[in-house]
Amino acid sequence: MRLLSVVAIVILFGFLFVGILHLHPVGEALGNSEVLQGRPELGIDINGVSTMDDYFLRNGQIETKSNNIVASVVFDYRGFDTLGEATVLFIVVSSISMLFFTFLKSKSIVSAGVPPAGQFPKIESRVITFGSFIMYIMILSFGVYLVVHGHISPGGGFQGGSVMASATALLLISFLITRHMQRTRKIFSFFESLGLTIFIGLGFAGITISFLYNFLAHTSTGFGRIIAFGPNQGYLISAGILPLLSLAVGIEVFFGLSLIVVTLFHVSGVKDTNSLR
Amino acid sequence: MSAIVLYVTFILLLTIGIIALLFKRNLIKIVLAFNILDSGINLFFIALGYRENAMAPIFTPAPLDSVITMVLPTPQALILTNIVIGFATTALMLGVSVLTYRNNNTLDTRKLRGVEEYD
Amino acid sequence: MMYYFFLVISIALVITALLSIYFRDLLAAIVSYSVFSLVLTVLYFLLDAPDVAIAEAGIGAALTTCIFVIAIRMTRRREE
Amino acid sequence: MIKHVPVLLVAIPLLAAFMIPMIGMVNRTARTVVGVIALVMILAASYYIAGDILVHGRILYYMVGSSNPEMLTEHGLTFPIRIGLKIDPFSLFFIIMTTTLVLIFYVFSTQYIEENERKNYFTVLFITMVAGMMGLLVANDLFTFFVFLEILSISSAALVAFRTERKHPPYAGYKYMFVSAVATSFFLLGVAFLYAQYGSFNIDYLKEAIRGTLLDKIAIVLLIIPLAMKSGVVPMHMWIPDTYSEAPAPISAMVKLGSLICLYGLFRISFSFGMSHAHVSYPLGVLFIVFGILSMFVGVTQALVQKDVKRLMAFHAVSQVGYMLLGMGVGLTVVKSGDASFALFGKVAMIGGLLHVVNNALYKGLLFLTSGVMVRHFKTRNLDAMHGLAHYDVFTTVVFMIAALAISGIPPFNGFVSKIIIYESVFQYNPVLTLIAIFVSILTLASFMKVFYSAFLGMPSSRRPMEQPVLVKCSMFVLAVFIVVIGIYPQGILKAIIEPAVNALINF
Numbered sequence: 001m002r003l004l005s006v007v008a009i010v011i012l013f014g015f016l017f018v019g020i021l022h023l024h025p026v027g028e029a030l031g032n033s034e035v036l037q038g039r040p041e042l043g044i045d046i047n048g049v050s051t052m053d054d055y056f057l058r059n060g061q062i063e064t065k066s067n068n069i070v071a072s073v074v075f076d077y078r079g080f081d082t083l084g085e086a087t088v089l090f091i092v093v094s095s096i097s098m099l100f101f102t103f104l105k106s107k108s109i110v111s112a113g114v115p116p117a118g119q120f121p122k123i124e125s126r127v128i129t130f131g132s133f134i135m136y137i138m139i140l141s142f143g144v145y146l147v148v149h150g151h152i153s154p155g156g157g158f159q160g161g162s163v164m165a166s167a168t169a170l171l172l173i174s175f176l177i178t179r180h181m182q183r184t185r186k187i188f189s190f191f192e193s194l195g196l197t198i199f200i201g202l203g204f205a206g207i208t209i210s211f212l213y214n215f216l217a218h219t220s221t222g223f224g225r226i227i228a229f230g231p232n233q234g235y236l237i238s239a240g241i242l243p244l245l246s247l248a249v250g251i252e253v254f255f256g257l258s259l260i261v262v263t264l265f266h267v268s269g270v271k272d273t274n275s276l277r
Numbered sequence: 278m279s280a281i282v283l284y285v286t287f288i289l290l291l292t293i294g295i296i297a298l299l300f301k302r303n304l305i306k307i308v309l310a311f312n313i314l315d316s317g318i319n320l321f322f323i324a325l326g327y328r329e330n331a332m333a334p335i336f337t338p339a340p341l342d343s344v345i346t347m348v349l350p351t352p353q354a355l356i357l358t359n360i361v362i363g364f365a366t367t368a369l370m371l372g373v374s375v376l377t378y379r380n381n382n383t384l385d386t387r388k389l390r391g392v393e394e395y396d
Numbered sequence: 397m398m399y400y401f402f403l404v405i406s407i408a409l410v411i412t413a414l415l416s417i418y419f420r421d422l423l424a425a426i427v428s429y430s431v432f433s434l435v436l437t438v439l440y441f442l443l444d445a446p447d448v449a450i451a452e453a454g455i456g457a458a459l460t461t462c463i464f465v466i467a468i469r470m471t472r473r474r475e476e
Numbered sequence: 477m478i479k480h481v482p483v484l485l486v487a488i489p490l491l492a493a494f495m496i497p498m499i500g501m502v503n504r505t506a507r508t509v510v511g512v513i514a515l516v517m518i519l520a521a522s523y524y525i526a527g528d529i530l531v532h533g534r535i536l537y538y539m540v541g542s543s544n545p546e547m548l549t550e551h552g553l554t555f556p557i558r559i560g561l562k563i564d565p566f567s568l569f570f571i572i573m574t575t576t577l578v579l580i581f582y583v584f585s586t587q588y589i590e591e592n593e594r595k596n597y598f599t600v601l602f603i604t605m606v607a608g609m610m611g612l613l614v615a616n617d618l619f620t621f622f623v624f625l626e627i628l629s630i631s632s633a634a635l636v637a638f639r640t641e642r643k644h645p646p647y648a649g650y651k652y653m654f655v656s657a658v659a660t661s662f663f664l665l666g667v668a669f670l671y672a673q674y675g676s677f678n679i680d681y682l683k684e685a686i687r688g689t690l691l692d693k694i695a696i697v698l699l700i701i702p703l704a705m706k707s708g709v710v711p712m713h714m715w716i717p718d719t720y721s722e723a724p725a726p727i728s729a730m731v732k733l734g735s736l737i738c739l740y741g742l743f744r745i746s747f748s749f750g751m752s753h754a755h756v757s758y759p760l761g762v763l764f765i766v767f768g769i770l771s772m773f774v775g776v777t778q779a780l781v782q783k784d785v786k787r788l789m790a791f792h793a794v795s796q797v798g799y800m801l802l803g804m805g806v807g808l809t810v811v812k813s814g815d816a817s818f819a820l821f822g823k824v825a826m827i828g829g830l831l832h833v834v835n836n837a838l839y840k841g842l843l844f845l846t847s848g849v850m851v852r853h854f855k856t857r858n859l860d861a862m863h864g865l866a867h868y869d870v871f872t873t874v875v876f877m878i879a880a881l882a883i884s885g886i887p888p889f890n891g892f893v894s895k896i897i898i899y900e901s902v903f904q905y906n907p908v909l910t911l912i913a914i915f916v917s918i919l920t921l922a923s924f925m926k927v928f929y930s931a932f933l934g935m936p937s938s939r940r941p942m943e944q945p946v947l948v949k950c951s952m953f954v955l956a957v958f959i960v961v962i963g964i965y966p967q968g969i970l971k972a973i974i975e976p977a978v979n980a981l982i983n984f
Contacts, residue, residue: 027329051675053349069334073354084623092365095634098597154446162454210545231339286406376646
């Protein structure tokens with residue numbers, strides 16, 4: 001069996017090695033990628049566009065009215081994948097809640113990490129609590145900035161959501177929310193479902209034309225405001241439904257990831273009443 | 278051109294990941310190995326879309342030249358998705374390995390194998 | 397110029413990956429993985445992928461480490 | 477509305493899944509009903525488009541988010557830029573099978589799984605699993621395929637570990653998740669190799685663009701091996717026995733259905749990318765035949781020695797996949813050979829293989845459901861400890877007999893039809909393969925005789941008989957009816973669905 005695995009590894013290694021020798025060299029990706037600026041008319045231009053990525057770089061800004069092409073790929077051109085990916089997170093949150101069901105119902109707390117309800121933890125230090133609270137506010141505002149400006153600067157729903165969720169881990173270290181674990185989980189779970197419902201609701205809102213159709217980008221006011229082509233400062237209210245989708249994903253990712261961490265942390269501190277041992 | 282070092286790194290990470298997946302016995306270590314493998318694939322995707330002397334596909338900070346080049350946006354979008362999926366997989370695998378430990382009092386695959394009971 | 401950056405970072409990546417597999421103390425392995433993730437973040441940034449870099453920093457370095465540590469706390473620290 | 481059906485098949489279950497946790501907090505019956513409504517809606521949608529696709533030969537394309545979703549390319553481009561969905565007769569065949577069976581399994585699980593707060597999560601994961609299957613079936617884009625493969629595997633893995641209070645299910649879930657995670661990672665690697673060369677993910681576009689170079693072959697292997705792994709083909713079948721035996725009965729049936737859908741992906745990808753060049757399609761076909769023979773033989777020999785009823789059925793699931801691979805593989809080897817052999821027997825072999833897919837889904841599902849009932853009655857999975865079920869439960873005995881005879885290929889039932897088609901067509905390709913297949917079929921019969929003898933005959937045990945709930949009986953009855961109907965009148969399904977499906981697979 002061990003010999004077989006070694007043979008398999010060697011074959012795979014050879015495959016991949018031959019593969020990378022035949023691939024294009026790093027740094028010379030497919031397509032010509034040059035974005036011409038100063039085009040007088042704002043129309044779709046497909047001259048010399050030979051691949052999907054060329055099209056995105058050349059016309060993405062005009063079509064989706066977003067400066068960040070990655071965001072327009074994530075939420076507009078490949079929005080369906082993003083829906084699937086948000087679903088994966090939702091599934092894992094449900095799975096963790098299902099698997100640790102007996103733990104979560106249990107009242108007996110064994111570990112020093114989680115203080116019994118109504119009591120202060122033993123290792124609480126004012127410096128840690130206060131310091132992590134300040135850090136929490138700062139990380140959270142950075143995360144919100146990333147989510148809201150996803151279509152202008154690097155960032156977006158996933159990135160902002162994950163940054164915000166890492167702040168939740170900080171709260172766990174300082175025992176700021178461990179006293180209200182059940183309530184926290186309920187609130188988080190509600191907001192996670194809310195984010196997903198907003199996302200799929202926005203998808204269904206354009207169903208007269210097609211699912212996840214960027215219907216706001218084709219008006220010329222509000223979210224559909226026409227932006228200049230090429231480098232520009234960008235507007236917060238632009239890019240059609242992209243900022244809304246980004247916000248929905250941000251909410252979903254923040255609360256979903258936080259819920260995973262909080263649930264696992266909560267579970268690690270309680271004794272399972274249905275345990276086999 | 279000589280940046281093929283990125284592809285080589287990808288192969289090395291993948292190989293490290295696979296070897297650890299096959300030969301490590303600890304359930305949590307296997308999850309760690311899977312994470313390394315996944316990071317290798319993510320790196321490969323990003324390296325595929327890289328262009329030398331180009332800029333990130335974001336117009337806000339772009340220079341006001343007449344022609345600018347950018348790296349490909351699609352691999353970045355896909356890898357964003359894959360990172361979150363990888364985290365989700367990790368969380369689920371850790372959850373079931375914790376339950377396995379609770380039920381069997383071991384994380385060693387050798388001790389877990391071959392238990393035949395009809396419950 | 398970029399080539400040397402890539403070379404140094406790649407070596408760091410491989411070393412941290414090997415270390416995280418090598419350590420039999422799982423906590424040390426996970427700290428090593430965290431460093432691996434941070435180095436990967438830098439590499440993504442150099443490869444002009446700031447979006448991916450932010451996501452990797454948030455998820456790979458912070459949250460993955462966090463849930464690994466919790467899982468180790470619920471099981472045992474040393475690999476048998 | 478018909479043009480939106482491809483995306484609605486995915487979006488409706490997802491919407492239901494997102495709403496179920498909130499509804500479940502209020503009312504449990506409402507939660508179950510919402511699940512049924514979602515499944516009935518996709519069932520109705522799939523039958524609604526069936527006429528248009530099968531009779532008029534229309535193929536539904538859908539570009540998600542495009543201003544003209546039925547147009548493949550926009551703005552005069554030669555390549556698609558958005559995520560494409562597509563329903564042709566081949567995927568429609570699988571869609572109809574899936575939507576029908578999933579509803580039956582769901583109805584079974586409503587009364588089979590005990591009612592408590594945990595069932596909310598069970599329902600959510602069941603519905604997302606359905607969404608994952610539908611996404612796989614309609615996807616015309618490799619990365620979307622990957623994402624929905626992940627959805628399917630993660631929700632299945634969690635459901636396999638559903639009974640966490642028992643000793644083994646969490647480890648079975650871990651194994652399944654491990655295999656899925658590795659498989660999907662390598663699938664993504666294959667996608668990366670294709671993307672690097674052609675800059676697209678669309679299967680139809682790649683099919684035209686692919687040149688059959690060395691890199692393409694590596695990519696095709698990297699795409700195919702993970703899917704074979706997920707469908708439980710023999711060198712990669714180590715996850716099957718644990719997964720199927722530790723999961724609750726309806727979930728075993730669902731995971732089996734999911735593995736058949738991975739088989740769909742295997743056929744779709746190999747016929748799309750391999751068909752363009754004879755020097756790709758021939759080795760692929762041979763690979764399929766080798767996998768098929770190995771699966772048949774190893775599966776059935778392992779099954780013979782099992783004493784655990786669910787493990788035995790799991791190994792039979794491995795062995796049955798072999799027949800489908802054999803049929804499709806013979807078709808794939810000769811499809812580009814240029815002589816008359818494809819018209820002579822290759823197409824028939826493929827028809828047999830596809831018919832075996834639906835037959836297998838039916839009787840394997842029924843067998844898993846009956847095994848769940850048996851395990852619940854005897855409180856053990858050990859065959860030696862079971863006896864005399866026939867004295868109490870005539871209904872279960874009859875449906876088990878139907879399923880067992882069908883899987884062994886005894887005439888009035890559906891397994892016979894597909895097996896005889898495969899035997900006859902494969903015989904013209906190579907008689908030895910047919911002999912092996914018939915031998916495996918005899919061993920299958922022997923193994924099920926053993927189960928029937930030890931569990932159903934013999935002295936009745938002292939336990940009081942347990943009356944099955946009505947919905948459990950109903951769902952098993954419907955499956956048995958399907959088996960008998962296809963067995964008696966196979967021309968209907970062959971003419972109406974399977975022949976268009978095979979034609980679509982070859983020509984598309």
